[in-house]
Amino acid sequence: MTSSPQPDPFVALWQTAPKPDTHHLAHDVRRLNQLHQRLNRSILAILCGIAVLLVFEEATGRLASHGILSVAWTLAIVTGVARHRRAQCNRSDALTLDTVNLLKSMIARAQKDLFLARCLYAGVPCGAALGTLVIKLVSAGSAPSATTLHSRLQLIQTGAGIAALIIMIVTGLILARSRSRQVQELSEKLKLIEADL
Amino acid sequence: MSNIAELEQIIEVHAAMVRRIASAYERHPDRVDDLAQDVWIAVWQALPRLNDQTMLKSYIARITQNICVTHVRRALVRQTQPLTDTLPDRALPIDEASAHAAQLTRLIEAVRNLPDNLKAVVILYLEEMPIKEIAQALGIGESNASVRLHRAKSALRLSLGDPS
Numbered sequence: 152m153t154s155s156p157q158p159d160p161f162v163a164l165w166q167t168a169p170k171p172d173t174h175h176l177a178h179d180v181r182r183l184n185q186l187h188q189r190l191n192r193s194i195l196a197i198l199c200g201i202a203v204l205l206v207f208e209e210a211t212g213r214l215a216s217h218g219i220l221s222v223a224w225t226l227a228i229v230t231g232v233a234r235h236r237r238a239q240c241n242r243s244d245a246l247t248l249d250t251v252n253l254l255k256s257m258i259a260r261a262q263k264d265l266f267l268a269r270c271l272y273a274g275v276p277c278g279a280a281l282g283t284l285v286i287k288l289v290s291a292g293s294a295p296s297a298t299t300l301h302s303r304l305q306l307i308q309t310g311a312g313i314a315a316l317i318i319m320i321v322t323g324l325i326l327a328r329s330r331s332r333q334v335q336e337l338s339e340k341l342k343l344i345e346a347d348l
Numbered sequence: 349m350s351n352i353a354e355l356e357q358i359i360e361v362h363a364a365m366v367r368r369i370a371s372a373y374e375r376h377p378d379r380v381d382d383l384a385q386d387v388w389i390a391v392w393q394a395l396p397r398l399n400d401q402t403m404l405k406s407y408i409a410r411i412t413q414n415i416c417v418t419h420v421r422r423a424l425v426r427q428t429q430p431l432t433d434t435l436p437d438r439a440l441p442i443d444e445a446s447a448h449a450a451q452l453t454r455l456i457e458a459v460r461n462l463p464d465n466l467k468a469v470v471i472l473y474l475e476e477m478p479i480k481e482i483a484q485a486l487g488i489g490e491s492n493a494s495v496r497l498h499r500a501k502s503a504l505r506l507s508l509g510d511p512s
Contacts, residue, residue, distance in 0.1 A: 161504060164455050165368065165474040167448065171384070173363040177356040180388045249487030250468055253414050344465045344488065 198228050254341045258334060265330040271323025279316055355392055362405065365475050366412050372459045372471050373416035383419055387412045409475055410485045413468060420464075451508075458507045462500055469493055470500035 205221040208214040248256065363384070370383040390411050398407050459470060472482040483493040 159501075161455065161501065162474050162476060164452055166476075168364065168368050168371075168452060168456075170364045171367045173356075173359050176363065176385070176388065177359050180355065180359075180385065180392060183385065184389055184392065248414065249410070249485055250413065250417060251487030253417065257418070340464060343463070344468075344486070 195228075195232070198231075202228060251341065251344055254337055254344065258337045258341065261330050261333045261337060265327060265334060268323045268326035268330055272320045272327060273323070275319045275323070276316060279312070355388075358391070358395075358404070358408075359388060362408050365405070365409065368456075369409065369412045369471050369475065370416055371456055372467065373420055375460070383416060386419075387415050390415060405475075406472075406477055406481045406485060409472060409477060413471070413485065417464075417468075454508055455504070458504050461507075462503055466496055466500035466503065469496040470504070473497050473500075 202221060202224050205214070205224055209216060209218050209221050214220065366384050366387050367380060370380045370387070371377075374380050374383055387408075391408055394407075394411060398404065459467060459474070462470060468486055469482055472485060473479075477485070479490055479493050479497070482497070483490045486493065488496075
């Protein structure tokens, strides 16, 4: 079947498809790659610039965060770069996988996203409710403080917190819906491919 | 792989294959071009990992297949114009060339309409890859690949008749 002496008419017909114009393709590929790298470098330069600015502001005492902010920012950049590099390597590995393993890796990624989405829409409100409960329990035992002075500020904080919570829940629900559909579809495809013929 | 001349050479040899595979997954010619460009960027990045240069064709075919599979998963179901960029072969007379182009378009359409598990096998077969390499690229057994290929060819014959 593989090396049949007579050429298959389908193969012969398929091979006659017109050849694409490749004259500029290599240069386009190189240009796109360069643009992509330039964008990455620009983003990194901006993030590093902000880090330098933070360090400067903290060193001159204009920002009273005692170096915590700049350290956190720098750590976030380093972590981000490391994760980006890892993701690039993973993507490159995934390209050369066979189809079954590619589907498996896609299912694993979708399941991970589904878990994160569930954390967003179920975990976050539960955590918030638990936190509120704990704070109420703790504050019930202690003497009333001067919080009444900042009642407006508290109201704004509560409002912002609730808004953030709602956004997280809605985002989580949307993400979970799409990811669960993706997991289901991919699993069906994988089942179909792995089916014993 | 930083040498652009080397990439140009590889593109020159395998561009037609990449485009044929992409056009079996995507109808819209512009999106086929975009897919091909994505493939070549990925090939450029992934090429240093290739140890055996004799496997270059199946390596590129596998990358193309994976990118197309990922593209199809992401894309919404689109009802667009059928592939219209299959130009007639200049070596053939006009009538014969247009008949040939129509037959080729029908073949591409028939391949595109195959179920995914058959489509993947038949595309690699049409790219003249041996059954062993097809099985490796898809992560299935050789006998499994053979059965699928047989089914895919039967389905093609059913919808096209015998092209010879």
